[in-house]
Amino acid sequence: xxxxxxxxxxxxxxxxxxxxxxxxxxxxxxxxxxxxxxxxxxxxxxxxxxxxxxxxxxxxxxxxxxxxxxxxxxxxxxxxxxxxxxxxxxxxxxxxxxxxxxxxxxxxxxxxxxxxxxxxxxxxxxxxxxxxxxxxxxxxxxxxxxxxxxxxxxxxxxxxxxxxxxxxxxxxxxxxxxxxxxxxxxxxxxxxxxxxxxxx
Numbered sequence: 001x002x003x004x005x006x007x008x009x010x011x012x013x014x015x016x017x018x019x020x021x022x023x024x025x026x027x028x029x030x031x032x033x034x035x036x037x038x039x040x041x042x043x044x045x046x047x048x049x050x051x052x053x054x055x056x057x058x059x060x061x062x063x064x065x066x067x068x069x070x071x072x073x074x075x076x077x078x079x080x081x082x083x084x085x086x087x088x089x090x091x092x093x094x095x096x097x098x099x100x101x102x103x104x105x106x107x108x109x110x111x112x113x114x115x116x117x118x119x120x121x122x123x124x125x126x127x128x129x130x131x132x133x134x135x136x137x138x139x140x141x142x143x144x145x146x147x148x149x150x151x152x153x154x155x156x157x158x159x160x161x162x163x164x165x166x167x168x169x170x171x172x173x174x175x176x177x178x179x180x181x182x183x184x185x186x187x188x189x190x191x192x193x194x195x196x197x198x199x200x
Contacts (some may be wrong), residue, residue, distance in 0.1 A: 006066040023052035024107050026136045028196055031056070040126055041156030042091045042119065043109040047073030047084065054082035056109070061085040063094050092118050096126035099199075105177060106135045110155040120165040127199040134147065135162050139176055140191040145189035148181050169197040 002027035022028075027049045030048040036057035044062035046069050054060045054077065062084050064070055070088045090116055094121065094182045096104075104123045111119065123133055140156040150156060159174040173196040181190045 007022070007161060016107055024136065025048045025107060025179070026192070027107060027134065028052065028195055030134050031058075031103065034103060034132060037101065037131075038128070039103040039105070040096055040101045040123075040179040041105045041107070042094075042105065042110060042123060045069050046074060046075055047086070049105055049107055050080055050084050051077050053103070054084050055080060055101075057146045061087065061096075061101075063087045063089050066112050074161070075182070090175075094105070096122065096124075098125050099128050100130045101126050103127055104131070106137070108137050110137055110150050111130075112154050113157070113161070116155075116157060117165040120162060121167065124166055124169050124197070127169070129199055132198045132200050133195075133199075135195045139191045142191040146178075147183060147188035148190050157193055159193045159195050162193060164196075166195070166197050168200075170200055172196040172198055 010195045031053060038051050039058040039148055041060060041062045044050050044064045047062050050060045050062035062073060065088065067088050070086050074086055091109065104126050106120065106123055107121065120135060127133055138156055140158050142149050142155065143153060144150065159176065163171055163174050173194060175194055177192050177194045179190045179192065180187050
């Protein structure tokens with residue numbers, strides 16, 4: 001079952017930070033090799049990736065449909081002394097200007113295939129020539145061989161799924177990546193799908 005904006009508002013209201021304060025490790029790894037430009041963080045949550053990018057010279061727009069998350073992101077950006085353009089909007093209906101971003105992120109957005117494929121395609125269209133799209137999320141393989149994440153296969157995807165949604169983009173990476181997750185039973189390995197692509 002997918003969560004709606006009210007569900008996420010409740011989740012973001014329940015704790016100081018739902019996610020870690022620092023950026024996702026895969027976002028950091030990829031972005032460090034790029035020249036800063038305009039970035040779009042779709043489903044940005046509390047803004048950890050958007051804020052990190054802004055600290056490193058990117059001009060960033062962050063979009064999320066949870067008002068609580070966006071309000072938190074605004075506070076955290078102010079505390080970090082960076083400017084980010086925030087939008088409280090649903091990524092399913094948000095339309096980014098075609099060819100206007102040098103980096104587009106989709107970090108752990110987990111939607112049913114018909115919705116996810118639509119968002120990924122729109123994200124690709126938002127890329128400027130030479131721009132990079134990064135999609136990272138909980139892999140379907142995580143259900144049987146990993147730990148954590150959604151337990152509904154309908155909102156999980158594999159690297160090949162993402163590649164099939166990307167149209168004419170050039171695939172740079174399409175693979176499983178792993179993270180160590182601390183559990184009550186000790187450290188376990190989570191499996192993510194990661195795809196990086198660019199517009200020629």
